Amino acid sequence: MTAITQIRRNDQPIYLDYQATTPMDPRVLEAMMPYFTHKFGNSGSRSHAYGWEAEEGTEKARAQVAKLIGADEKEVIFTSGATESNNLAIRGVAEFYKDRKNHIITTVTEHKCVLDTCRHLEQQGFEVTYLPVRKDGLLDLDVLRAAITDKTVLVSVMAVNNEIGVIQPLAEIGRICREKKVFFHTDAAQAAGKIPLDVEALNVDLMSISGHKIYGPKGIGALYVRRKPRVRLVPMIVGGGQERGFRSGTLPTPLCVGLGEAAEICMKEMDAEAKRLKKLQERMLKGLQAKLTDIVVNGDLEHRIPGNLNISFAYVEGESLMMGIKNLAVSSGSACTSASLEPSYVLRALGVEEDMAHTSLRIGLGRFTTEHEVDTAVDELVRHVNKLREMSPLWEMAQEGIDIKSIEWAAH
Amino acid sequence: MAYSEKLIDHYENPRNIGSFDKAAEDVGTGLVGAPACGDVMKLQIKVGADGLIEDAKFKTFGCGSAIASSSLVTEWVKGKTIDEAETIKNTDIAKHLALPPVKIHCSVLAEDAIKAAIADYRAKATKKADAAE
Numbered sequence: 098m099t100a101i102t103q104i105r106r107n108d109q110p111i112y113l114d115y116q117a118t119t120p121m122d123p124r125v126l127e128a129m130m131p132y133f134t135h136k137f138g139n140s141g142s143r144s145h146a147y148g149w150e151a152e153e154g155t156e157k158a159r160a161q162v163a164k165l166i167g168a169d170e171k172e173v174i175f176t177s178g179a180t181e182s183n184n185l186a187i188r189g190v191a192e193f194y195k196d197r198k199n200h201i202i203t204t205v206t207e208h209k210c211v212l213d214t215c216r217h218l219e220q221q222g223f224e225v226t227y228l229p230v231r232k233d234g235l236l237d238l239d240v241l242r243a244a245i246t247d248k249t250v251l252v253s254v255m256a257v258n259n260e261i262g263v264i265q266p267l268a269e270i271g272r273i274c275r276e277k278k279v280f281f282h283t284d285a286a287q288a289a290g291k292i293p294l295d296v297e298a299l300n301v302d303l304m305s306i307s308g309h310k311i312y313g314p315k316g317i318g319a320l321y322v323r324r325k326p327r328v329r330l331v332p333m334i335v336g337g338g339q340e341r342g343f344r345s346g347t348l349p350t351p352l353c354v355g356l357g358e359a360a361e362i363c364m365k366e367m368d369a370e371a372k373r374l375k376k377l378q379e380r381m382l383k384g385l386q387a388k389l390t391d392i393v394v395n396g397d398l399e400h401r402i403p404g405n406l407n408i409s410f411a412y413v414e415g416e417s418l419m420m421g422i423k424n425l426a427v428s429s430g431s432a433c434t435s436a437s438l439e440p441s442y443v444l445r446a447l448g449v450e451e452d453m454a455h456t457s458l459r460i461g462l463g464r465f466t467t468e469h470e471v472d473t474a475v476d477e478l479v480r481h482v483n484k485l486r487e488m489s490p491l492w493e494m495a496q497e498g499i500d501i502k503s504i505e506w507a508a509h
Numbered sequence: 510m511a512y513s514e515k516l517i518d519h520y521e522n523p524r525n526i527g528s529f530d531k532a533a534e535d536v537g538t539g540l541v542g543a544p545a546c547g548d549v550m551k552l553q554i555k556v557g558a559d560g561l562i563e564d565a566k567f568k569t570f571g572c573g574s575a576i577a578s579s580s581l582v583t584e585w586v587k588g589k590t591i592d593e594a595e596t597i598k599n600t601d602i603a604k605h606l607a608l609p610p611v612k613i614h615c616s617v618l619a620e621d622a623i624k625a626a627i628a629d630y631r632a633k634a635t636k637k638a639d640a641a642e
Contacts, residue, residue: 417573420572451547488523488576489570490570506546
Protein backbone atom coordinates (compact mmCIF):
# COMPACT_ATOMS: atom_id res chain seq x y z
CA MET A 98 0.00 0.00 0.00
CA THR A 99 1.30 3.44 -0.84
CA ALA A 100 2.09 5.27 2.36
CA ILE A 101 -0.35 8.08 2.89
CA THR A 102 0.49 10.78 5.30
CA GLN A 103 -2.13 12.70 7.16
CA ILE A 104 -4.62 14.55 5.01
CA ARG A 105 -6.06 16.62 7.82
CA ARG A 106 -4.48 19.91 8.80
CA ASN A 107 -3.59 20.12 12.47
CA ASP A 108 -6.18 22.82 13.13
CA GLN A 109 -8.98 20.67 11.76
CA PRO A 110 -11.07 18.35 13.95
CA ILE A 111 -10.51 14.60 13.73
CA TYR A 112 -12.71 13.41 10.88
CA LEU A 113 -14.99 10.57 12.01
CA ASP A 114 -17.85 10.98 9.56
CA TYR A 115 -16.82 8.70 6.69
CA GLN A 116 -20.42 7.73 5.92
CA ALA A 117 -21.19 11.37 5.10
CA THR A 118 -18.31 11.72 2.71
CA THR A 119 -14.66 10.79 2.37
CA PRO A 120 -11.62 12.88 1.56
CA MET A 121 -10.29 12.26 -1.90
CA ASP A 122 -7.30 9.97 -2.04
CA PRO A 123 -4.28 11.94 -3.36
CA ARG A 124 -3.71 9.15 -5.90
CA VAL A 125 -7.20 9.81 -7.28
CA LEU A 126 -6.51 13.50 -7.63
CA GLU A 127 -3.28 12.74 -9.42
CA ALA A 128 -5.07 10.56 -11.96
CA MET A 129 -7.68 13.27 -12.55
CA MET A 130 -5.37 16.23 -13.04
CA PRO A 131 -4.43 15.78 -16.71
CA TYR A 132 -8.12 15.65 -17.64
CA PHE A 133 -8.65 19.11 -16.21
CA THR A 134 -5.89 20.54 -18.36
CA HIS A 135 -4.43 19.19 -21.58
CA LYS A 136 -6.68 16.11 -21.87
CA PHE A 137 -9.75 18.32 -21.91
CA GLY A 138 -11.50 16.82 -24.93
CA ASN A 139 -15.11 15.72 -25.14
CA SER A 140 -15.23 11.95 -24.94
CA GLY A 141 -18.01 12.12 -27.52
CA SER A 142 -15.78 13.76 -30.13
CA ARG A 143 -14.94 10.95 -32.51
CA SER A 144 -13.12 13.02 -35.11
CA HIS A 145 -9.89 14.01 -33.39
CA ALA A 146 -7.25 13.03 -30.83
CA TYR A 147 -8.67 15.22 -28.06
CA GLY A 148 -11.86 13.21 -28.09
CA TRP A 149 -10.09 9.88 -28.33
CA GLU A 150 -7.86 10.75 -25.40
CA ALA A 151 -10.82 11.71 -23.24
CA GLU A 152 -12.70 8.60 -24.28
CA GLU A 153 -9.71 6.48 -23.35
CA GLY A 154 -9.97 8.00 -19.86
CA THR A 155 -13.69 7.45 -19.42
CA GLU A 156 -13.61 3.92 -20.83
CA LYS A 157 -10.74 2.87 -18.61
CA ALA A 158 -12.70 4.27 -15.67
CA ARG A 159 -15.82 2.39 -16.73
CA ALA A 160 -13.84 -0.84 -16.79
CA GLN A 161 -12.37 -0.09 -13.35
CA VAL A 162 -15.83 0.46 -11.88
CA ALA A 163 -17.18 -2.66 -13.62
CA LYS A 164 -14.36 -4.76 -12.22
CA LEU A 165 -15.08 -3.64 -8.67
CA ILE A 166 -18.58 -5.15 -8.86
CA GLY A 167 -17.97 -8.06 -11.19
CA ALA A 168 -19.83 -6.47 -14.08
CA ASP A 169 -19.13 -6.01 -17.77
CA GLU A 170 -18.01 -2.48 -18.63
CA LYS A 171 -20.91 -2.10 -21.07
CA GLU A 172 -23.26 -2.40 -18.09
CA VAL A 173 -21.90 0.64 -16.24
CA ILE A 174 -23.22 4.12 -16.88
CA PHE A 175 -21.96 7.30 -15.28
CA THR A 176 -24.31 9.58 -13.36
CA SER A 177 -23.90 12.57 -11.07
CA GLY A 178 -23.96 10.40 -7.95
CA ALA A 179 -25.88 7.77 -6.04
CA THR A 180 -28.95 10.00 -5.69
CA GLU A 181 -29.29 10.24 -9.44
CA SER A 182 -28.51 6.54 -9.86
CA ASN A 183 -31.25 5.62 -7.37
CA ASN A 184 -33.74 7.95 -9.02
CA LEU A 185 -32.93 6.59 -12.45
CA ALA A 186 -33.01 2.94 -11.41
CA ILE A 187 -36.32 3.09 -9.57
CA ARG A 188 -38.22 5.60 -11.68
CA GLY A 189 -36.68 4.29 -14.87
CA VAL A 190 -37.81 0.71 -14.27
CA ALA A 191 -41.19 1.69 -12.84
CA GLU A 192 -42.05 3.87 -15.80
CA PHE A 193 -40.79 1.47 -18.44
CA TYR A 194 -42.75 -1.54 -17.17
CA LYS A 195 -45.81 0.31 -15.85
CA ASP A 196 -48.25 -1.21 -18.36
CA ARG A 197 -47.57 -4.69 -16.99
CA LYS A 198 -46.51 -4.18 -13.37
CA ASN A 199 -46.98 -1.35 -10.92
CA HIS A 200 -45.69 -2.54 -7.56
CA ILE A 201 -42.35 -1.67 -5.93
CA ILE A 202 -40.92 -3.04 -2.70
CA THR A 203 -38.37 -1.25 -0.57
CA THR A 204 -37.51 -0.93 3.13
CA VAL A 205 -38.16 1.78 5.70
CA THR A 206 -34.45 2.30 6.41
CA GLU A 207 -33.47 3.24 2.85
CA HIS A 208 -31.75 6.52 2.11
CA LYS A 209 -34.08 9.47 1.63
CA CYS A 210 -33.40 9.56 -2.11
CA VAL A 211 -34.88 6.07 -2.48
CA LEU A 212 -37.82 6.75 -0.16
CA ASP A 213 -38.60 10.05 -1.81
CA THR A 214 -38.44 8.52 -5.27
CA CYS A 215 -40.93 5.89 -4.10
CA ARG A 216 -43.22 8.55 -2.61
CA HIS A 217 -43.11 10.38 -5.91
CA LEU A 218 -44.10 7.19 -7.76
CA GLU A 219 -46.93 6.57 -5.30
CA GLN A 220 -48.33 9.97 -6.19
CA GLN A 221 -48.29 8.86 -9.81
CA GLY A 222 -50.36 5.81 -8.96
CA PHE A 223 -47.72 3.14 -8.33
CA GLU A 224 -48.07 0.85 -5.34
CA VAL A 225 -45.15 0.83 -2.94
CA THR A 226 -44.57 -1.52 -0.01
CA TYR A 227 -42.17 -0.25 2.65
CA LEU A 228 -40.92 -3.31 4.49
CA PRO A 229 -39.98 -3.05 8.17
CA VAL A 230 -36.59 -4.24 9.39
CA ARG A 231 -35.77 -6.35 12.41
CA LYS A 232 -34.33 -4.91 15.63
CA ASP A 233 -30.83 -5.56 14.27
CA GLY A 234 -31.58 -3.47 11.18
CA LEU A 235 -31.69 -6.41 8.78
CA LEU A 236 -34.49 -7.34 6.43
CA ASP A 237 -36.46 -10.48 7.26
CA LEU A 238 -36.42 -12.60 4.10
CA ASP A 239 -39.78 -14.20 4.83
CA VAL A 240 -41.32 -10.75 5.04
CA LEU A 241 -39.80 -9.91 1.68
CA ARG A 242 -40.98 -13.15 0.08
CA ALA A 243 -44.51 -12.58 1.34
CA ALA A 244 -44.62 -9.05 -0.03
CA ILE A 245 -43.84 -9.99 -3.64
CA THR A 246 -46.91 -10.24 -5.87
CA ASP A 247 -47.39 -10.84 -9.60
CA LYS A 248 -47.57 -7.05 -9.94
CA THR A 249 -44.14 -6.48 -8.36
CA VAL A 250 -41.65 -5.09 -10.83
CA LEU A 251 -38.77 -4.08 -8.55
CA VAL A 252 -37.28 -4.74 -5.15
CA SER A 253 -34.93 -1.99 -3.95
CA VAL A 254 -32.91 -2.79 -0.83
CA MET A 255 -29.76 -0.92 0.16
CA ALA A 256 -26.57 -2.95 0.52
CA VAL A 257 -25.22 -1.10 3.56
CA ASN A 258 -27.15 1.35 5.68
CA ASN A 259 -25.69 4.84 5.89
CA GLU A 260 -26.54 5.38 9.54
CA ILE A 261 -25.93 2.03 11.18
CA GLY A 262 -23.63 0.34 8.64
CA VAL A 263 -25.49 -2.99 8.61
CA ILE A 264 -25.08 -5.21 5.56
CA GLN A 265 -28.32 -6.61 4.15
CA PRO A 266 -28.41 -10.27 3.01
CA LEU A 267 -27.96 -9.36 -0.66
CA ALA A 268 -27.33 -12.87 -2.00
CA GLU A 269 -30.54 -14.19 -0.43
CA ILE A 270 -32.55 -11.18 -1.59
CA GLY A 271 -31.10 -11.60 -5.09
CA ARG A 272 -32.00 -15.27 -5.14
CA ILE A 273 -35.59 -14.56 -4.12
CA CYS A 274 -35.96 -11.81 -6.73
CA ARG A 275 -34.54 -13.97 -9.51
CA GLU A 276 -36.80 -16.86 -8.54
CA LYS A 277 -39.86 -14.57 -8.56
CA LYS A 278 -38.71 -12.81 -11.76
CA VAL A 279 -38.55 -9.40 -10.11
CA PHE A 280 -35.77 -6.90 -10.75
CA PHE A 281 -33.40 -6.30 -7.83
CA HIS A 282 -31.90 -2.86 -7.33
CA THR A 283 -29.44 -2.14 -4.55
CA ASP A 284 -28.17 1.22 -3.39
CA ALA A 285 -24.53 0.32 -2.82
CA ALA A 286 -23.28 3.83 -2.06
CA GLN A 287 -21.99 2.76 1.36
CA ALA A 288 -21.02 -0.77 0.30
CA ALA A 289 -19.04 -0.51 -2.92
CA GLY A 290 -15.35 -0.58 -2.29
CA LYS A 291 -15.88 -1.56 1.34
CA ILE A 292 -17.19 -5.12 1.00
CA PRO A 293 -16.86 -7.57 -1.90
CA LEU A 294 -19.74 -7.15 -4.35
CA ASP A 295 -20.38 -9.32 -7.38
CA VAL A 296 -23.48 -8.57 -9.39
CA GLU A 297 -23.49 -12.10 -10.83
CA ALA A 298 -23.17 -13.92 -7.53
CA LEU A 299 -25.69 -11.61 -5.88
CA ASN A 300 -28.19 -11.61 -8.80
CA VAL A 301 -28.28 -7.83 -8.72
CA ASP A 302 -29.94 -6.17 -11.74
CA LEU A 303 -29.25 -2.54 -10.87
CA MET A 304 -26.64 -1.12 -8.51
CA SER A 305 -26.01 2.47 -7.50
CA ILE A 306 -22.50 3.68 -6.70
CA SER A 307 -21.19 7.00 -5.40
CA GLY A 308 -17.76 8.49 -6.04
CA HIS A 309 -17.30 10.54 -2.89
CA LYS A 310 -18.03 7.66 -0.51
CA ILE A 311 -15.04 5.74 -1.87
CA TYR A 312 -12.34 8.44 -1.71
CA GLY A 313 -13.23 9.69 -5.18
CA PRO A 314 -14.64 13.04 -6.27
CA LYS A 315 -18.07 14.45 -5.46
CA GLY A 316 -20.52 14.89 -8.32
CA ILE A 317 -19.96 11.51 -9.92
CA GLY A 318 -21.53 8.11 -9.48
CA ALA A 319 -22.48 5.11 -11.51
CA LEU A 320 -25.40 2.85 -12.16
CA TYR A 321 -24.94 -0.76 -13.08
CA VAL A 322 -27.69 -1.85 -15.48
CA ARG A 323 -27.80 -5.57 -16.29
CA ARG A 324 -27.76 -6.59 -19.97
CA LYS A 325 -28.56 -10.30 -19.60
CA PRO A 326 -31.39 -10.63 -18.79
CA ARG A 327 -31.86 -7.13 -20.03
CA VAL A 328 -33.16 -4.37 -17.75
CA ARG A 329 -34.82 -1.49 -19.55
CA LEU A 330 -35.19 2.01 -18.21
CA VAL A 331 -36.92 5.22 -19.17
CA PRO A 332 -34.17 7.86 -18.98
CA MET A 333 -34.58 10.85 -16.70
CA ILE A 334 -32.18 13.09 -18.59
CA VAL A 335 -32.55 13.08 -22.37
CA GLY A 336 -30.50 14.73 -25.08
CA GLY A 337 -27.43 13.54 -26.93
CA GLY A 338 -28.04 9.90 -26.10
CA GLN A 339 -24.78 9.32 -24.23
CA GLU A 340 -24.48 6.36 -21.85
CA ARG A 341 -26.52 3.96 -24.00
CA GLY A 342 -29.28 6.56 -24.03
CA PHE A 343 -29.89 6.12 -20.30
CA ARG A 344 -28.21 9.35 -19.33
CA SER A 345 -27.54 12.14 -21.79
CA GLY A 346 -24.96 14.82 -21.23
CA THR A 347 -21.24 15.18 -21.88
CA LEU A 348 -19.29 13.01 -19.49
CA PRO A 349 -17.28 14.92 -16.85
CA THR A 350 -14.03 13.22 -17.85
CA PRO A 351 -11.93 14.13 -14.78
CA LEU A 352 -14.69 12.96 -12.43
CA CYS A 353 -15.16 9.69 -14.33
CA VAL A 354 -11.41 9.07 -14.22
CA GLY A 355 -11.43 9.84 -10.50
CA LEU A 356 -14.25 7.41 -9.82
CA GLY A 357 -12.46 4.71 -11.79
CA GLU A 358 -9.18 5.23 -9.98
CA ALA A 359 -10.97 5.31 -6.61
CA ALA A 360 -12.70 2.01 -7.46
CA GLU A 361 -9.43 0.38 -8.42
CA ILE A 362 -7.66 1.48 -5.24
CA CYS A 363 -10.59 0.23 -3.12
CA MET A 364 -10.49 -3.10 -4.85
CA LYS A 365 -6.75 -3.57 -4.42
CA GLU A 366 -6.73 -2.54 -0.78
CA MET A 367 -10.11 -3.87 0.33
CA ASP A 368 -8.96 -6.89 2.33
CA ALA A 369 -6.14 -5.17 4.17
CA GLU A 370 -8.21 -2.05 4.78
CA ALA A 371 -11.18 -4.01 6.12
CA LYS A 372 -8.91 -5.80 8.60
CA ARG A 373 -7.34 -2.53 9.69
CA LEU A 374 -10.70 -0.83 10.16
CA LYS A 375 -12.09 -3.80 12.06
CA LYS A 376 -9.25 -3.38 14.56
CA LEU A 377 -9.95 0.34 14.88
CA GLN A 378 -13.67 -0.28 15.30
CA GLU A 379 -12.97 -2.79 18.09
CA ARG A 380 -10.47 -0.45 19.69
CA MET A 381 -13.01 2.37 19.70
CA LEU A 382 -15.83 0.26 21.10
CA LYS A 383 -13.72 -1.50 23.73
CA GLY A 384 -12.20 1.82 24.76
CA LEU A 385 -15.64 3.33 25.31
CA GLN A 386 -17.08 0.26 27.01
CA ALA A 387 -14.13 0.11 29.41
CA LYS A 388 -14.83 3.58 30.71
CA LEU A 389 -18.55 4.15 30.26
CA THR A 390 -21.66 2.26 31.33
CA ASP A 391 -25.06 2.48 29.66
CA ILE A 392 -23.90 2.66 26.05
CA VAL A 393 -25.69 0.71 23.34
CA VAL A 394 -24.59 -0.10 19.80
CA ASN A 395 -27.47 0.43 17.39
CA GLY A 396 -27.80 -2.18 14.64
CA ASP A 397 -26.17 -5.55 14.26
CA LEU A 398 -22.44 -5.50 15.05
CA GLU A 399 -21.52 -8.63 13.13
CA HIS A 400 -23.23 -7.91 9.79
CA ARG A 401 -21.74 -4.47 9.61
CA ILE A 402 -19.02 -2.64 7.71
CA PRO A 403 -16.01 -2.12 9.97
CA GLY A 404 -15.96 1.61 9.31
CA ASN A 405 -19.17 2.34 11.19
CA LEU A 406 -20.31 2.55 14.77
CA ASN A 407 -23.63 3.96 15.87
CA ILE A 408 -23.81 4.31 19.61
CA SER A 409 -26.42 5.63 22.01
CA PHE A 410 -24.92 7.22 25.12
CA ALA A 411 -27.89 6.95 27.46
CA TYR A 412 -28.91 10.09 29.39
CA VAL A 413 -26.80 12.41 27.21
CA GLU A 414 -28.45 14.28 24.36
CA GLY A 415 -26.57 13.93 21.06
CA GLU A 416 -26.32 17.54 20.00
CA SER A 417 -25.00 18.69 23.36
CA LEU A 418 -22.42 15.90 23.18
CA MET A 419 -21.35 17.02 19.72
CA MET A 420 -21.00 20.59 21.02
CA GLY A 421 -18.61 19.28 23.64
CA ILE A 422 -16.46 17.10 21.44
CA LYS A 423 -15.39 20.01 19.28
CA ASN A 424 -12.25 18.23 18.21
CA LEU A 425 -14.24 15.38 16.64
CA ALA A 426 -16.33 15.57 13.47
CA VAL A 427 -19.18 13.05 13.87
CA SER A 428 -22.93 13.11 13.26
CA SER A 429 -25.91 12.45 15.48
CA GLY A 430 -29.32 10.80 15.25
CA SER A 431 -30.66 13.41 17.60
CA ALA A 432 -33.58 15.53 16.53
CA CYS A 433 -31.78 18.66 17.59
CA THR A 434 -29.30 18.32 14.76
CA SER A 435 -32.01 18.11 12.13
CA ALA A 436 -34.28 20.79 10.82
CA SER A 437 -37.29 18.50 11.26
CA LEU A 438 -36.77 18.07 15.03
CA GLU A 439 -37.50 14.38 14.56
CA PRO A 440 -34.99 11.81 15.73
CA SER A 441 -33.47 9.47 13.14
CA TYR A 442 -36.11 7.47 11.26
CA VAL A 443 -33.60 4.67 10.79
CA LEU A 444 -33.09 4.22 14.53
CA ARG A 445 -36.85 4.52 15.11
CA ALA A 446 -37.38 1.77 12.52
CA LEU A 447 -35.16 -0.56 14.58
CA GLY A 448 -37.42 0.06 17.54
CA VAL A 449 -34.88 2.27 19.31
CA GLU A 450 -36.88 4.32 21.81
CA GLU A 451 -37.07 8.02 21.03
CA ASP A 452 -35.16 8.97 24.16
CA MET A 453 -32.30 6.65 23.14
CA ALA A 454 -32.39 7.88 19.54
CA HIS A 455 -31.74 11.38 20.88
CA THR A 456 -28.53 10.16 22.49
CA SER A 457 -26.99 8.51 19.43
CA LEU A 458 -23.81 9.35 17.59
CA ARG A 459 -22.67 7.96 14.27
CA ILE A 460 -18.92 7.42 14.23
CA GLY A 461 -17.40 6.73 10.82
CA LEU A 462 -13.88 5.37 10.43
CA GLY A 463 -12.01 5.27 7.15
CA ARG A 464 -8.82 5.14 5.13
CA PHE A 465 -7.11 8.01 6.91
CA THR A 466 -8.21 7.20 10.46
CA THR A 467 -5.30 6.36 12.76
CA GLU A 468 -5.05 4.51 16.06
CA HIS A 469 -4.01 7.74 17.71
CA GLU A 470 -7.15 9.47 16.42
CA VAL A 471 -9.32 6.66 17.76
CA ASP A 472 -7.67 6.91 21.18
CA THR A 473 -8.08 10.68 21.23
CA ALA A 474 -11.73 10.28 20.26
CA VAL A 475 -12.35 7.76 23.04
CA ASP A 476 -10.81 10.11 25.61
CA GLU A 477 -12.84 13.09 24.41
CA LEU A 478 -16.07 11.11 24.31
CA VAL A 479 -15.57 9.65 27.78
CA ARG A 480 -14.75 13.04 29.25
CA HIS A 481 -17.76 14.80 27.75
CA VAL A 482 -20.25 12.00 28.32
CA ASN A 483 -19.25 11.99 31.99
CA LYS A 484 -19.46 15.77 32.21
CA LEU A 485 -22.92 15.84 30.62
CA ARG A 486 -24.16 12.93 32.71
CA GLU A 487 -23.17 14.89 35.80
CA MET A 488 -25.61 17.55 34.68
CA SER A 489 -28.29 15.18 33.40
CA PRO A 490 -31.42 14.83 35.55
CA LEU A 491 -32.09 11.50 33.84
CA TRP A 492 -28.69 10.14 34.83
CA GLU A 493 -29.35 11.32 38.39
CA MET A 494 -32.68 9.50 38.44
CA ALA A 495 -31.12 6.35 37.00
CA GLN A 496 -28.46 6.41 39.73
CA GLU A 497 -31.22 6.77 42.34
CA GLY A 498 -32.91 3.72 40.86
CA ILE A 499 -35.85 5.61 39.38
CA ASP A 500 -37.17 4.15 36.14
CA ILE A 501 -37.57 7.13 33.83
CA LYS A 502 -40.24 5.25 31.91
CA SER A 503 -42.39 5.18 35.06
CA ILE A 504 -42.66 8.97 35.02
CA GLU A 505 -45.52 10.65 33.21
CA TRP A 506 -43.70 13.14 31.04
CA ALA A 507 -45.58 15.97 29.44
CA ALA A 508 -45.06 15.96 25.69
CA HIS A 509 -44.08 19.34 24.33
CA MET B 510 -25.44 25.31 14.18
CA ALA B 511 -23.94 28.71 14.81
CA TYR B 512 -24.45 29.76 18.42
CA SER B 513 -23.79 33.04 20.19
CA GLU B 514 -20.78 33.50 22.47
CA LYS B 515 -23.05 33.86 25.48
CA LEU B 516 -24.77 30.57 24.73
CA ILE B 517 -21.49 28.74 24.24
CA ASP B 518 -20.16 30.23 27.47
CA HIS B 519 -23.17 28.90 29.40
CA TYR B 520 -22.80 25.50 27.72
CA GLU B 521 -19.08 25.26 28.44
CA ASN B 522 -19.18 26.79 31.89
CA PRO B 523 -22.67 26.02 33.14
CA ARG B 524 -23.60 27.90 36.31
CA ASN B 525 -25.21 26.25 39.32
CA ILE B 526 -25.25 22.61 38.32
CA GLY B 527 -26.47 20.36 41.07
CA SER B 528 -29.37 19.37 43.25
CA PHE B 529 -30.99 20.36 46.53
CA ASP B 530 -32.92 17.97 48.73
CA LYS B 531 -36.29 18.07 47.02
CA ALA B 532 -38.05 17.13 50.25
CA ALA B 533 -36.74 20.26 52.04
CA GLU B 534 -39.45 22.82 52.88
CA ASP B 535 -37.49 25.78 51.54
CA VAL B 536 -36.85 24.09 48.18
CA GLY B 537 -39.09 24.21 45.12
CA THR B 538 -38.45 21.70 42.32
CA GLY B 539 -39.59 21.91 38.72
CA LEU B 540 -39.10 18.95 36.35
CA VAL B 541 -40.27 19.68 32.81
CA GLY B 542 -39.84 18.29 29.30
CA ALA B 543 -39.71 14.67 28.22
CA PRO B 544 -36.88 12.28 27.33
CA ALA B 545 -38.66 11.31 24.11
CA CYS B 546 -38.59 14.95 23.00
CA GLY B 547 -34.87 15.19 23.69
CA ASP B 548 -34.99 17.63 26.59
CA VAL B 549 -35.68 17.41 30.31
CA MET B 550 -34.92 20.22 32.75
CA LYS B 551 -34.83 20.03 36.51
CA LEU B 552 -34.71 23.45 38.14
CA GLN B 553 -34.62 23.99 41.89
CA ILE B 554 -34.93 27.16 43.95
CA LYS B 555 -34.08 27.63 47.61
CA VAL B 556 -36.11 30.38 49.22
CA GLY B 557 -34.80 32.24 52.28
CA ALA B 558 -36.82 33.39 55.33
CA ASP B 559 -36.94 36.86 53.75
CA GLY B 560 -38.82 35.47 50.76
CA LEU B 561 -35.91 35.94 48.38
CA ILE B 562 -34.54 33.14 46.23
CA GLU B 563 -31.14 32.66 47.82
CA ASP B 564 -29.88 29.86 45.61
CA ALA B 565 -30.84 27.92 42.48
CA LYS B 566 -29.60 24.69 40.89
CA PHE B 567 -30.29 22.86 37.67
CA LYS B 568 -29.71 19.66 35.78
CA THR B 569 -30.61 19.40 32.12
CA PHE B 570 -30.73 16.62 29.52
CA GLY B 571 -30.91 18.37 26.20
CA CYS B 572 -29.13 20.22 23.48
CA GLY B 573 -26.68 23.06 24.04
CA SER B 574 -29.49 25.64 23.92
CA ALA B 575 -31.46 23.81 26.59
CA ILE B 576 -28.42 23.59 28.87
CA ALA B 577 -27.58 27.26 28.33
CA SER B 578 -31.20 28.39 28.87
CA SER B 579 -31.46 26.59 32.19
CA SER B 580 -28.01 27.72 33.32
CA LEU B 581 -28.97 31.32 32.54
CA VAL B 582 -32.23 31.26 34.47
CA THR B 583 -30.56 29.91 37.61
CA GLU B 584 -28.46 33.09 37.54
CA TRP B 585 -31.45 35.31 36.86
CA VAL B 586 -33.71 34.00 39.63
CA LYS B 587 -31.15 34.40 42.40
CA GLY B 588 -31.88 37.36 44.67
CA LYS B 589 -35.38 37.77 43.26
CA THR B 590 -38.66 37.22 45.11
CA ILE B 591 -40.67 34.35 43.75
CA ASP B 592 -43.19 36.82 42.32
CA GLU B 593 -40.40 38.59 40.46
CA ALA B 594 -38.92 35.30 39.25
CA GLU B 595 -42.29 34.34 37.90
CA THR B 596 -42.21 37.26 35.48
CA ILE B 597 -39.16 35.95 33.60
CA LYS B 598 -40.24 35.47 30.01
CA ASN B 599 -38.98 32.96 27.50
CA THR B 600 -38.48 35.80 25.03
CA ASP B 601 -35.97 37.43 27.40
CA ILE B 602 -34.02 34.18 27.60
CA ALA B 603 -34.13 33.66 23.84
CA LYS B 604 -33.00 37.24 23.23
CA HIS B 605 -30.17 37.14 25.76
CA LEU B 606 -28.74 33.91 24.30
CA ALA B 607 -29.64 34.82 20.69
CA LEU B 608 -31.31 31.44 20.26
CA PRO B 609 -31.88 30.38 16.66
CA PRO B 610 -35.60 30.10 15.77
CA VAL B 611 -35.62 26.26 15.92
CA LYS B 612 -34.35 26.46 19.50
CA ILE B 613 -36.97 28.82 20.92
CA HIS B 614 -38.69 25.87 22.58
CA CYS B 615 -35.65 25.53 24.86
CA SER B 616 -36.34 28.97 26.32
CA VAL B 617 -40.03 28.08 26.70
CA LEU B 618 -38.99 25.00 28.63
CA ALA B 619 -36.75 27.09 30.91
CA GLU B 620 -39.64 29.45 31.66
CA ASP B 621 -41.85 26.43 32.39
CA ALA B 622 -39.17 25.07 34.71
CA ILE B 623 -39.12 28.27 36.81
CA LYS B 624 -42.91 28.30 36.99
CA ALA B 625 -42.99 24.63 38.00
CA ALA B 626 -40.36 25.15 40.71
CA ILE B 627 -42.28 28.13 42.09
CA ALA B 628 -45.56 26.20 42.04
CA ASP B 629 -43.90 23.35 43.93
CA TYR B 630 -42.50 25.76 46.53
CA ARG B 631 -45.88 27.46 46.97
CA ALA B 632 -47.67 24.13 47.33
CA LYS B 633 -45.26 23.15 50.08
CA ALA B 634 -45.68 26.52 51.82
CA THR B 635 -49.48 26.25 51.71
CA LYS B 636 -49.34 22.72 53.09
CA LYS B 637 -47.08 23.91 55.90
CA ALA B 638 -49.42 26.80 56.72
CA ASP B 639 -52.41 24.45 56.70
CA ALA B 640 -50.62 22.06 59.02
CA ALA B 641 -49.80 24.93 61.40
CA GLU B 642 -53.43 25.99 61.75
